[in-house]
Amino acid sequence: MPTNIDLKALSQLPDSKGHFGPYGGRFVSETLMAALKQLEETYETLWRDPAFQEEFDKDLAHYVGRPSPLYHAKHLTEHVGGAQIYLKREDLNHTGAHKINNTIGQALLAKFTGKPRVIAETGAGQHGVATATVAARLGLECQVYMGAEDVQRQALNVYRMKLLGAEVISVESGTRTLKDAMNEAMRDWVTNVDDTFYIIGTAAGPHPYPKLVRDFQCVIGREARQQCLEQAGRLPDALVACVGGGSNAIGLFHPFIEDADVKMYGVEAGGYGVETGQHAAPLSAGSPGVLHGNRTYLMSDEGGQIIGTHSVSAGLDYPGVGPEHSYLKDTGRAEYVDATDDEAMDAFRALTRIEGIMPAIESSHAVAYAMKLAKEMDKDQIIVVNLSGRGDKDIHTVAQIDGINI
C-alpha cells in the first residue's frame, strides 16, 4: 500500500457530490435528479436522527439476529495450513445473507418518506428476497426485477419472493442478467418516481446510494473489528470478501480503512479465467467508464458498449462495481483479485465438508482466495473472511454441475 495516502480523508468519502476521487457521482437522466436529491436530504437527516438509528439497530438485533458471529474456522485453518481463518457469519442473518442489513435500512427510509411501493433489482435473488421480506413486514407493495437467465438459475429464490407477496418481473432485454434488471428497475423508477422507493441492492448506482448502502452494511465491519479484538486480542492482518457490486465487501472493509496494517482483498468472479474474457471482474480486467448512474470500473469494449459477463454465481455476474472500490483500488488501499468458477466450487465443497458450513457460491469466491492467501501467511496471523451468504439457494446449481437432477 502506498504510504502517502491520507487514510482518514479516504474513510470520509464521498464528498458532497458523491465522488470518491474521480468515481461515483450522479449520472442519471433529469427526471430522477429531484428524487435523488430528496433521497440524499432524507437520508442525511434520518441517519443522524437517534429515533431512526434506534429503530434500525433494534431491527438488526431482533429481526435480522445481529450481531452475526465471528467464527474461528479451526478445521479449515488446519486443513489449509497457515494463517488463522475467521468467518464473519452473515449467512446466519435472517433470509440468509448480508443483503437484509441494507434492505432494513432502505425500507425504513421508504417508510419515513411515506412511499407505498418499493422496487428492487436482483441477481442471485438474495437482495430480492431481502426486499420482499421487509416489504411484507411493512405492508409495502413490492416488485422485483430479475434477469430471465437468473430467474431460471435461482428458481428457489423466485418462489420465495412470490410467497412473500412480491411480484417478480422477468427481464428479457440485453444479456438477461443483473445489469438488465437494474436498467429495468431504473425505467420503472423514472416512470413511478412519485410513489416508489427504489431499494438498490449494492453499493453502486447514483449518489447517494453507494454511500447509504455502505453505511447500512458497515455494521458487518464494526462487529467484526470488535469481535476480533475480543477473541484474538488484536486486529486481523487481512480481510477477504467477494465483490460483485461490492456491498458486503465495503461493509466489511470500510470500518478498517484507517487501520493501515489491515490488508483488504476484494475477490471478483474470474469465471472461466480472466484471460478467457469470460468473467465478471471489472476491477481486475476492466477500465473506468459510466454506467447505472456512477463512474466506476466497467467491462466495456473499445466502442464503449457494455460487455456480457460470465460467472457461475448470479450475484457476481455484473459488469460494474461500486465506485468506492474503484477508488480503493486506485489508491492501493485495497487489492482486487479473482477466483474462477472452479476455484469457487472447490472452496464451496471444502467449507461444506470440513466445517459443515455451506456457503453461497458468491461467498465461496472469498473463501477460495482466503485459502490461497492463508497458505502464504504465518500461523499467528489472522484472516477475516466475509461469509456473505448461505448456499441453500445454490443447491440446484451445484447438483447440475455434478450432473444430478433434483
Next chain:
Amino acid sequence: MSRISTSFEKLKKEGRTALIPYVTAGDPAPGVTVELLHGMVEAGADVIELGVPFSDPMADGPVIQLACERALLHNTRLLDVLAMVAEFREKDADTPIVLMGYLNPIEILGYQTFAEEAKKAGVDGVLTVDLPPEESGEFNQIMRAHDIDTIYLLAPTTEDERIKYICEHGSGYLYYVSVKGVTGSASLDVQAVADKLDLIREYTTVPLGVGFGIKDAESAKAVSAVADGVIVGSVLVNKIAELVKDQQQIAPQVSAIIKDMRVAMDS
C-alpha cells in the same frame, strides 16, 4: 452563430415551430441511415437527433432499446455514427445534427477526441442523457471550445432553482421531457407542458423543444402551439422496426409520417 441557432432564428421569423425527428443511427443496418436523414429533411425536418446506439439505454423504452440492439448487431459504434454524419454533410450543409445517447461511448473515446472528430464530421450539438450539468464541467468546456452545443434535459420533476441552473449550462435548445417515464411511454398533457414551458421561459431565451409522448400529427400540432420544437422519436423508430424486412421502404414511409406532422404543424 451555430447551425442550430440559425435554424431556430429562421423558423421564428417564419412563425413556425421546429420539427425534430429522432432515429437511431445504424438501425436496422448502417446503409439505411444517411438516405433516411435526407428523406426526413426533405419531408420537413428542421433539426435531426441522431441516436448513438448503446447496450444499456436506461432512459429509453422498449422501442428504442430494440433499435439499439438492431444497430449493435452490425456493431455501429460512435465513430461509425460520425462517419454517417460526415456522409450526410456532403449533400446537406444546413440541417443541424444533434447526437443523442449515453455517456460511456464518449467517455471511452475521450472527450477531446470525440469533440474533434464530431466537429470534423459536422455535428452541431450533443445530448447525453445520463450526463446532467453537475457532472459535465470538463465535457461542456471541451464541447464549447469546439463550437458544439450541449443540450440538456428538463423534466416535470425539475424544480425552479434547478431549471435556472440547467438553463445556464444549455445551449442550442433545451429538451423538455414532457412525461415522467421512458421514451415511447404515456401521452402528454399539453396544458401541463405549456405551464411548465412558461415557467422555464422566465429563466432563458434558448429555444425549448418538447419530446416524449408525441405520437401523431395531432399531438405534434398541439405541442407546436406551445413549444419552439417538437421532438418525435418512438413513432418513427416503430415504423423502422416494422420495415426491417423491407428496408427500401424505410426512408419513404418514415418521411411520410414527418410530412403529415409538418403539414399539421404548419396549418
